[in-house]
Structure formats: C-alpha cells, structure tokens
Amino acid sequence: MRITVCIKQVPDTNEVKIDSVTGTLIRDGVPSIMNPDDKAGLEAALELRDKYGAEVSVITMGLPQAEEVLREALAMGADKAYLLTDRKLGGADTIATSTALAAAISKIGFDLIITGRQAIDGDTAQVGPQIAEKLNIPNISYAQEIEFDGNDTIRVKRMYEDRYHIINAKLPCLITALGDMNTPRYMTPGGIKSAYETEITVWGRNDIDVDDMQIGLVGSPTKVAKSFPKALKGAGQKTTLDGEEAADYIISALKEKLIIR
C-alpha cells in the first residue's frame, strides 16, 4: 500500500501575540511546528505501515524552509519526502493549493491519502476534501479511528457533533485526521540520523501537470480584501471584592440584567 500524508509547517499560534501599540501580529520568534492534525495523520499512516506494510510518503507545499517539517516526518519514520515549492504556487487559496497538491500526489502515486483535518494557522479544513475532489476519489473527514482490512478496504470512525459513522471505503480514498485520534511517536536518534541522510525530492511548478490559471495567486478565486487584529468589546466595571461582598455584587448585577428577580 502506498500512503501519502500531506503535512504543513505552521506558526505555533498559541505563541502568536498582538503588539499592543501597533495592533499587529508579532511573528518574530514564534516557533514553526508540524501542524498537529497532520502529525496525527502521519502517526496513523505509520501505524498502518507497522501493521500491514506500506510505503509512507510525506509531502508539503510551502517555502523552502518547510523542509524542516519533512525532516521531522522522516525522523518519525516516513520513507520518502517531497517538497513542492515555487513562487508561481505562492499566494494560493485552498482551491489553488489543492490543485497543486493533487497534481503532485498523482505523480507520487497513492492508494491512501491522509491529511490533517485542518491547519492551526488557517483553520479552514478545506484542502483535504478539495484534493479528493480533484483526484475523483472519496474523502472521509474527521477521522477518529482508521482500520484496514489488509486487502482493499479502509474502515473509518467518522466524527459528527452528536454521533459517529462507521464508514467502509474502498481504496483509493482520502482521510482527514483529527488531532486527538492518537499520540504521535517521538523522533528517535536513529531516525533523526537517517532523516538527514534521506534525500528530499524538491519539485517546482514545472514538475507537476497543472494549468497556470489554476495555481498560485492567479488561480485563487478568493482574495484577501483586508486583515486586521481582532477588536475586543470594551471593558465594563472592574472591582476588587471577596466572599460575601462579591456575592452581593454579582446578585445585584443579575437583578440589574433581569436574570434573577
């Protein structure tokens, strides 16, 4: 079985702060990490390989420094790594991103594609299903568990708000992984060593079969009109109180707002 896992290098958004003077994002010194849902997807792929045998490839599209997450994936145990990087692919929205990734994944070859449910910088959850559409294969989003029958069928526990669907899908298909579906393994010292010995395949626009009108900024239907820091609603009253006094204060507030009589 050939499994391709899509991973993304993202800023650790828990570390992103707002400059209180200028109101802009402070990105300096914010560490880059492998997107958590993607890491869970990679772990799921490695577990399938450990059990049934498979070749696990990882692919990322991004700036040249995205190589770092590919090295991390190799150190965790991925077999092959592909970096798709080209100025012409830059500025892409989710549709243009999935067009480029789908073309690259076709070239690699696949039976199963795993992506994270969503990336913590964009939070869209769109690229996975869009890749599946471009490749004309089924997608199963929000995977909580993935099993394989050892032959040609994948069984996925798919999460909804109030229920799960147990879904059987024939390969090839695409699955998007929930970050809490497993605990990703650590890199091993041997893995780190071999990660630096493994050659990463670097592809540009000319290495994939795509239409220039469907990639990058040009091929993106959506445009960012503006971005701005989140405005907070103004603060109300703030007082320092304890115990009984505080309780009285809260009760009077609840009465004022007609929540209690």
Add this chain to the structure above:
Amino acid sequence: MRTDNIYNFKGVFVFAEQVDGKISEISFELLGKAKELAEKLRTDVTAMLLGYKVENLASELARYGADRVITVDDKKLESYMTEPYADAITKIIKRFNPEVVLYGATTIGRDLAPRVSARVFTGLTADCTKLDVDTENHQVLMTRPAFGGNLMATIMCPEYRPQMATVRPGVMQKAEPNDAHKAEVIKFDAELKNNSNYVEIADIIKKEAKRRDIGEANILVSGGRGVGSAENFAMLRELADILGGEVSASRACVDAGWVEKDLQVGQTGKTVRPTLYIAVGISGAIQHLAGMEESGTIIAINKDESAPIFEVADYGIVGDLNTIIPELIKKLRS
C-alpha cells in the same frame, strides 16, 4: 466558475442542514443572515433541503425566512454522505446559478462545502463570523478569524460565482419566525447514481445523550485553569443548576482532563452566545475570547487583575473564586 458577468447569478442560497429529519439550528441562523444579505443584494432567499422524506420540513424553513425551498428527496440522502450531497448541491448550483451559497461550519458543512467548491471551481471562505455586502461592487464581504483568532481577515470572491462561505454556528441571529410567510417549494430531481465516490455507512453510533449543548444554553458558568481541579467543577455545576444554566470550560480544563471536550468554549471549541456568561478563573486567552465575547452579559471572576478576560467583562471581580462561588451559591439558595 469564473464569470465575466456576475449579474448572471442571482439569489442567496442556504444549505438547510437536517439530521434525522430535524432541521439543525444553524440552518435558521443562516436563513436570518441570508435574508439580510438578500435585501442588500435586492434578491431573495432559497433554502436547499436534502434528505429522505423531509419535504414536510419546507414550511419550517419558510417561517424562518426562506422565499423558496428546493427539495431533493432521495433514499441515498437519508444519512449524510459526502458524494450524494455534493452531487445534488452541485446540480442545484448549475441549474439555478445562485450568487451566494451559505453552509453551516459544522462537521457536515465543512466536509460538503469544500467538495462542492472544487467541483464547481469557485471560492469558499471557511468559518465566517461576519458577512456583509459591498453594494456598490455587488460583492459579499466574508470575515473570519485566522491565526487562532488573533487576526481577522475579510475575504472576497470577485470573479467567480457563486460566492460561498461556511458560517460558524452560534454567531448569526435567527429571524423571528413568521407563520404567515410561505415559500415556493420546488422538487428537484438530482438523478443521483451510485459511483466510485460512494462509501458504505456500516454503522451509526450516537454519542451518549448528555446535558444540553453549551451552544444552546442561555446561561453558562464557565471554568478555567483557576478552578484548579475536576472536583471544583462540581461547585460550578451547582451554581449552573441554580441559575438554570450549563457548565462550560476553557481549553486548559479540557487539556487537563477535568472536563470533556464537548464543554470547551473558544476557537478550537464552540462559539457561544448565552444571555449570561460567568467566567470563573478564566484568564481569557484570545482563543477563548473569540468563542464567547458576543455573550449578552459577561461576569468575570479572577485573582489576577490584569487577566485579559476583564477586557470583555461587563462586571469584573478581582477576587478568589473559592470564597466567592460558595458564598454566591449560599445566597442564591436562600
């Protein structure tokens, strides 16, 4: 699809999500917003209702603002599955050429909408918290949080139609239901045929019925790291019960294993807009604020007077929750 004449596309369409023959709350919220957009775009509102034996639900969609309901009734649509839903929606879009299509940012909408956007080849903006219209240029302005809620971005889809967005549940206002409002009902045959993108739903496992969903509670007593332990949440539960509300929590409490993920408010949890939100021991990380700042009245209790939660609180109390909450419970009981 790319278009040279955006005026060839008309109408605001809403995907009316239903599960087990019950229309999801988000569908009414979308209709409320769609009505407002349609007025600005000088057009009307159409609900797309997909399912099996669901045609009787059309009148309910009309009450909440749909001028027209397009139904696709097919056994293949009984339980949500990506392919037949995407197929039916795509065919409706190609037949009726809407200018706007809205979906709920639910586990269904966030699977369906991207699949449709790739099939139609148009833009899709995820998880919007605000939608408006640039009337001069006849464009929808779709605003959404990014970078974990630190940044807001306004997105447009100038040259492709339809303009599509998924919308966060709990953010938009439903319209007041109007029994007199009727909709034209169109039965649409989507000619659904099994293909290689169909999967098999082998089983459906419902999650245990728990308390009321925090997204639907009018009053939330919400705990943060400062609550200190799973046991201390019992105190918050007691307060919530007295007030007729529910308990929710910040991400820290979920990560610590004190409460279940279902109770999490915030960017990676749920967006809530209760009448009253009591934040207990919550510092107010931006990701948390993103999920609750639209609440009617916010009361915050925190030891740290510089906690960001006070920036959004109507009533901020700098003090020790361990003395305040028991005292409050005692006084409310008497």
